[in-house]
Amino acid sequence: MSETNDKGRRSFLAAVSTGWALFTAASVAGLGMCVRFLFPNDTFEPATKFKVGYPADFAASNEGVVDKRYKTRGIWIVRTLDGFFVLSTVCTHLGCTPNWLEAEKKFKCPCHGSGFYSSGINFEGPAPRPLERFKVSLAADGQLEIDKGKKYQQEKGQWDDPESFLKMEYSV
Ligand code: FES
Known part of the structure; x- marks a missing residue:
């Protein structure tokens, strides 16, 4: 080669x-x-825990002022004279999103007409149970912190859980 x-x-x-x-x-x-x-x-996945501002940012009333600012994140924040609780925006009938009607002081579901008080308790229409609540607490920086990973159902007695309600007297 x-x-x-x-x-x-x-x-x-x-x-x-x-x-x-x-x-x-x-x-x-x-x-x-x-x-x-x-x-x-x-x-x-969207974060289940998020902050929503300082307690002073929320108006209060005896039956509860419904704050709609975080509806797109699936919650309503309700401020009573005693503290805060957070409601899920999912109707317990078939999962539609109700609207808060300020004049009538109720959540009204557009799908089949279920109604809920500001407490989340159902009182009209086919919804079989109250709206669910999420955990609300005070973060280290003083803001309200919501945890949608933890939910509480009234019919199971879970609204008695201290994490389902943040005690905080309203002062002007
Ligand atoms: S889904 Fe709300 S009333 Fe049916």
């Missing part, structure tokens, strides 16, 4: 080896990305 042929064969083999090495590296990198895609760090 001539020296020229031998050189050509060696450079061909070197090119093939380099090609395989690059292909293997790209495959491993691609596989790694697929595995990362299957197990992402972030779940993109």
Whole structure:
């Protein structure tokens, strides 16, 4: 075999080896990305815990003033003269979102007409039970903190749980 042929064969083999090495590296990198895609760090679930401002930001009344600012996050904050509780915006009939009617002092569900008092207790329509409440507490910085990961159902006696109500007398 001539020296020229031998050189050509060696450079061909070197090119093939380099090609395989690059292909293997790209495959491993691609596989790694697929595995990362299957197990992402972030779940993109909205946080269940969030702050909603300072107690002084909320008006109060005896039966409770309903604050609608966080309805898009699935809650109403109700401030009574004794403290705070937080209601879920999910109707307990079939899951529609009721509206707070200030003039009538009630939540009214547009789907089948269920009505709830500002306390969350159901009193008209097909809803079989009161609205659910979420945990409310005071964060270290003095703001109200809601935890939608913890819910309380009146019919199970869970509204007696101290975490379902934040005691705080209203002072002007
Ligand atoms: S979903 Fe609210 S009354 Fe039916």
